[in-house]
Amino acid sequence: MPFPPKPSGSFAGRTLAESTYSPLPAEPHLAGDAPNVLVILIDDAGPALPAPLGGKIDTPTLERIRSAGIGYNRFHTTSMCSPTRASLLTGRNHHRVGAGQIAELANDWDGYSGHIPKSSATIAEVLRNYGYSTAAWGKWHNTPAEETTKAGPYDNWPTGNGFEYFYGFLAGEASQYEPNLVRNTTSVLPPKSPEDGYHLSEDIADDAISWLRDHKALSPDKPFFMYWATGAIHGPHHIMKEWADKYAGAFDAGWDVYREEALAGAKAAGWVPEDAELTPRPESLQGWDEIPDHQKPFQARLMEVCAGFGEHADVQAGRVVDELERLGYGENTIIVYIWGDNGSSGEGQNGTISELLAQNMIPTTIDQHIAALEELGGLDALGTPATDNQYHAAWAWAGSTPYQGMKLMASHLGGTRNPMFIQWPGRIEHDPVPRTQFHHVIDLAPTIYEILGISAPENVNGVHQDPIDGTSFAYSIDDKSADGRHRVQYFEIMASRSIYEDGWIASTTGPRLPWVPGAPPGIATWTPDEDRWELYNLDEDWSQARDLAAEHPDKLAALKELFAIEAAKNKVLPVGAGLWVPVYHPEFRISTPYTEWDFTGDTTRVPEFCAPALGNKPNTVTIDVEVGEAANGVLYKLGGAGGGLTLFVVDGVLTYEYNLFLVQRTTVAASAPLPAGTHSIEVVTSYVEPRPGGPLSVTLRVDGQDAATGVVPVSAPLLFSANDCLDVGRAYGGPVSRAYADRMPFAFEGTIDRFHVAYTM
Incomplete structure (x- = not known):
């Protein structure tokens, strides 16, 4: 494929009078009633x-x-x-x-x-x-x-x-x-x-x-x-x-x-x-x-x-x-x-009211979720744009x-x-x-x-x-x-694996269970050779309810060997490679290769995986703006309603917010409005403690002078969103801050001449 193009059936002479025109029918590649x-x-x-x-x-x-x-x-x-x-x-x-x-x-x-x-x-x-x-x-x-x-x-x-x-x-x-x-x-x-x-x-x-x-x-x-x-x-x-x-009421009796x-x-x-x-x-x-x-x-x-x-x-x-x-x-x-x-x-x-908490391995309590939910309207807020439940x-x-x-x-x-x-x-x-x-x-x-x-x-x-x-x-x-x-x-995902053959299946969960928060205990020294395998006869046991590993050790050994063969044939090795990024090396998650960016004031819809990591890497954002009196609007936002960070102005007051998946919000705001005119605004982010998820120091500067400083107690070590984006000059997607949730996309009432980001580590 592709199939060769249909040849011409016509004869091209020196003139039209000396030529013949007789197109060949298209060659069918399917039956006429193809569904x-x-x-x-x-x-x-x-x-x-x-x-x-x-x-x-x-x-x-x-x-x-x-x-x-x-x-x-x-x-x-x-x-x-x-x-x-x-x-x-x-x-x-x-x-x-x-x-x-x-x-x-x-x-x-x-x-x-x-x-x-x-x-x-x-x-x-x-x-x-x-x-x-x-x-x-x-x-x-x-x-x-x-x-x-x-x-x-x-x-x-x-x-x-x-x-x-x-x-x-x-x-x-x-x-x-x-x-x-x-x-x-x-x-x-x-x-x-x-x-x-x-x-x-x-x-x-x-x-x-x-x-x-x-x-x-x-x-x-x-x-x-x-x-x-x-x-x-x-x-x-x-x-x-x-x-x-x-x-x-349909599920009140429980799972x-x-x-x-x-x-x-x-x-x-x-x-x-x-x-x-x-x-x-x-x-x-x-x-x-x-x-x-x-x-x-x-x-x-x-x-x-x-x-x-x-x-x-x-x-x-x-x-x-x-x-x-x-x-x-x-x-x-x-x-x-x-x-x-x-x-x-x-x-x-x-x-959860914000599902990326689990992927970021941030511990919370259900009462924290319920308390945060009350601020959003109670149980009726579940399923709405206000939550990521x-x-x-x-x-x-x-x-x-x-x-x-x-x-x-x-x-x-x-x-x-x-x-x-x-x-x-x-x-x-x-x-x-x-x-x-x-x-x-x-x-x-x-x-x-x-x-x-x-x-x-x-x-x-x-x-x-x-x-x-x-x-x-x-x-x-x-x-x-x-x-x-x-x-x-064979089946394998993140070291959870099994092998089926003619009615029998051998299974091992590997080192982790999806409902258990955090990194699996002992993961640093885990090896697949230590995993416990189970054995089931699916022709007699529909749901894998009766483990026969002890009764049929030879059958289990044969299936484990078959898994090894299938794994080698199908590029499964090394076993557990799916854990490499999320468990062993979150710093290797797919990201942009750059450490410095120049965006325009109308840059929008940059997927977070490809955007600067403004919420978990030391960085400086520099924005050259021209504003009028009491300006409003979003200068930038990363993430969405379920979690993210944003810089915006309301009645000219420069405000930064770090939304930690709805359960914690940190606001850093200037004490006075921006005067009308041109300004250079900087947002300087650094770790208070240099560890994933550690607290962040955030400083807002206007024309080289500190305007506000605050500390984000807990940061998101991985990312805020799987689908939302970085937007400059407005907020598409979900509103990071409730301050402008009813004014989306809350476009900036001014001109952004330059938006520069540089990592500072």
């Missing part, structure tokens, strides 16, 4: 959440696809966002395509580079060459973080990976109200504000519907491949109050009771076998009865918000399906609906019923087993009994290729292609009792 394909991918969603499968979240679109098609209840993901998406789109194991962890935590080992190699072309790239229109919406999360600025390069953006059109966000998460969006290769602002009713899931549904209408009008006979991937229900859990209120009810519901729905066992709660995870009574309304409301968020996302997917059918595409469109790119996420740990990890455990694991646990099925449904009205007859063959997200690409009657290309754009790792499951569509063909599969 359209729509892949719907929900984010961070465990198998025990949807009501049709025994949970409590209403998912009418999932039920609609299930009731018209077929389901797979032994379908698997990688247990993490970027890895699953890279595998889904390429048909290769995640380490083989550089996605051993999320793109933001990439490092120099091949399996963890964050770059999908051009030797592993995506489904979109292949189908585009075969004549498909290709488009993607929502969460991408497969572009190296250092390449996500307006300056590119763009070859690792969606449009560089086979998608002719993209609208969504490149990072791992986004505010659903104030996302940093791109359309193709252009940074764009949301079409309306949160006050006007904006929500990201609705926006990507609207945009996909518009694209479909244009396609119908302009290329009605051309097949299409659509990849619609929500940012829901990844944190932050953002949803309008009326959606969360639909679940008022332990939810587990029991969800398993009973899954059995009644025919989704899991009657002999599936409920695995016990880990000792290190709080029981509902251990939660103080005054905290239970907070913990229950967090889950109500998540439930509303999940239902809302499913309903938006349904709007896209509605439009497909309205335009006449329904009968010949394959819809693949995957509920979760991994299990439910425990990254909210003990429950995410539920207690035990809700993630409940959402992954009946399994032991959750997101980030490649060791156990709660992290890796996600429901998948397929509808194709013109070809697939509905069957309510789920397929039970073991399959993996790498199997989707070869399945699509087989259905279309095409082969994975040997060369794409001059690059020899790596072999496909996945196994087509097309054989199981018509024969639900067929023997499974995907016989071996």
Whole structure:
């Protein structure tokens, strides 16, 4: 690929009279009835959440696809966002395509580079060459973080990976109200504000519907491949109050009771076998009865918000399906609906109003969160633009019923087993009994290729292609009792790992559990050789409830050896390399290579990963401005409502604020307004104690004279936001300070002639 261009069938003579005109018909590369394909991918969603499968979240679109098609209840993901998406789109194991962890935590080992190699072309790239229109919406999360600025390069953006059109966000998460969006290769602002009713899931549904209408009008006979991937229900859990209120009281009994009810519901729905066992709660995870009574309304409301968020996302997917059918595409469109790119996420740990607290390993108490929440309006503030809330990890455990694991646990099925449904009205007859063959997200690409009657290309754009790792499951569509063909599969994320072979799985959690705050004990001397492995016979034990390691040591040893072989083949080594940045060396996180910058006064939407680290490195910001009397507006802001720092003026008073994830705010303000005229403003930041997360000294200077000084007691050692940005001269995205939250974007009423940043360490 690409296929050679169609040759001319005409003869060119010396003159038109001596020439013949007889164009050759285009050479078809597909059957005339090639189906359209729509892949719907929900984010961070465990198998025990949807009501049709025994949970409590209403998912009418999932039920609609299930009731018209077929389901797979032994379908698997990688247990993490970027890895699953890279595998889904390429048909290769995640380490083989550089996605051993999320793109933001990439490092120099091949399996963890964050770059999908051009030797592993995506489904979109292949189908585009075969004549498909290709488009993607929502969460991408497969572009190296250092390449996500307006300056590119763009070859690792969606449009560089086979998608002719993209609208969504490149990072791992986004505010659903104030996302940093791109359309193709252009940074764009949301079409309306949160006050006007904006929500990201609705926006990507609207945009996909518009694209479909244009396609119908302009290329009605051309097949299409659509990849619609929500940012829901990844944190932050953002949803309008009326959606969360639909679940008022639904979770008051707590997560332990939810587990029991969800398993009973899954059995009644025919989704899991009657002999599936409920695995016990880990000792290190709080029981509902251990939660103080005054905290239970907070913990229950967090889950109500998540439930509303999940239902809302499913309903938006349904709007896209509605439009497909309205335009006449329904009968010949394959819809693949995957509920979760991994299990439910425990990254909210003990429950939080600002989820990046956990990633920054900043210890807090639930009472601190509740107290800060009261200042924002109480429980009703959860789910709004004012918070970046995410539920207690035990809700993630409940959402992954009946399994032991959750997101980030490649060791156990709660992290890796996600429901998948397929509808194709013109070809697939509905069957309510789920397929039970073991399959993996790498199997989707070869399945699509087989259905279309095409082969994975040997060369794409001059690059020899790596072999496909996945196994087509097309054989199981018509024969639900067929023997499974995907016989071996390894799993590994951040040293949590397992190996499956013919019904058996060997598992080890590695050195960390996602719900336990801080660095794992003993991590400095950890070696994978010391990890304890478990052994399960999945043909007899659906949920990994009975560890057989002691009874079958030889089987365990053989599987551990098989894992070592698969790890070497797939660039997994060194085991645990995904921990290199977040645990061992946070100072190596992807960042800009520069130590000095000159920005203009209208520089906006610089992703935080690529912006100066103003909140955790010694630095001096120098701003040359011209202002009038009693000026207002933002001079700059980094981060968003859930955490960040900002410099602004209100009635001419120069004010700096450091928002430590809502639980602590530090304000440094001048004692008098700036006089009208030109000024040189400096913000000098240095560590009081030179350690990650240590207190910062902040000094504001005007024309060389100190105007104010303060100390930020605790700083953010990693970053404020996964998706928000640095903005100069105004505040797009979320408002760092509540002082201007109702005046966004609070553009500066003056002129910024120069904005200079320099590290001073």
